[in-house]
Amino acid sequence: MPFVLATFNVLDLFDAGDAARIERIAAVLRPHAPDAIALQEVGSNEAVSAIAKALGGEFSHVLADADARGIRNALLTRRPIVESTILRSPHLVFPRFLREDPEPFEGRIPLRRPIPDVVLDAGELGRVRVLVVHFKSRRGTPMREPSGATIPPMTTADLAAGEARAVTWRCAEALFVRRAVDERLGQNPAEQLVVCGDFNDIGGSLPLRIVAGTAGGDLPRPDRLVSCGDRIPEHERISVNHDDQPAAIDHMLVSPALAPRVERCFYERSSLNVASDHAPLVVRFI
DSSP, X not given: OOEEEEEEEEEEEOOTTOHHHHHHHHHHHGGGOOSEEEEEEEOOHHHHHHHHHHHOSOOEEEEOOOOTTSOEXXXXXXXXXXXXXXXXXXXXXXXXXXXXXXXXXXXXXXXXXXXXXXXXXXXXXXXXXXXXXXXXXXXOOOEEOTTSOEEOOOSHHHHHHHHHHHHHHHHHHHHHHHHHHHHHHHHOTTOOEEEEEEOSSOTTSHHHHHHHTOSSOSSOOTTOOEEGGGGSOGGGOOSEEETTEEEOOEEEEEOTXXXXXXXXXXXXGGGBTTTBSSOOEEEEEO
């Protein structure tokens, strides 16, 4: 029996009572009969439960803590949960140049959106570990006063500095996730592991390469993750169309043990800007 996993950023889903919106989200997913759905930008247990009810059948879920905006990552599943935890970090460690250097940024880069880390019983496929991520957006991160007040950018260099801060933040998040992957695959190199969600960056970007394990050297490593999206024809790799710039920023990276089990993957683009401003990525494993 196949195992179908989808990842879907449902865009600020705070109102669990918005039946029409919930049905639009469920209508996108229902034809593909997902066994598990990695959700981003859900606001509450009630919102996740509303999606489950609209999809029909028995579901359970794991919901992470909210960020400052109130959005959360979650994993919704028909398959039994074997174990689960939430990965959190108030301070993301960023690379130093010398071992004796102080930690840069003085704790100013937290993991804003904690990560559900859930092991599922995927039936004939065996156990599958799923980590649900939602990285810092591509919008520039402004300089701030000690009080927290935003300092408006005044020059082109100021605008560029904002983007540099944003990509630094995504890289710090990616390093945190990659260290978690290293730990789990170090304990069990044959683990079937998935990192999925809204990476807010495209394939080949540094944050994606950090998580995949393809940054830092030319020699292939046995613990590198494989992007399911790379199997999709390039002209069909579209999960957002922000400002008329189509891009794939929602991804699913799988461990070497799981990569051969990928049968099909695609972005369900019929939903784009209907149920959400993202299209879900759906992957079928056999």
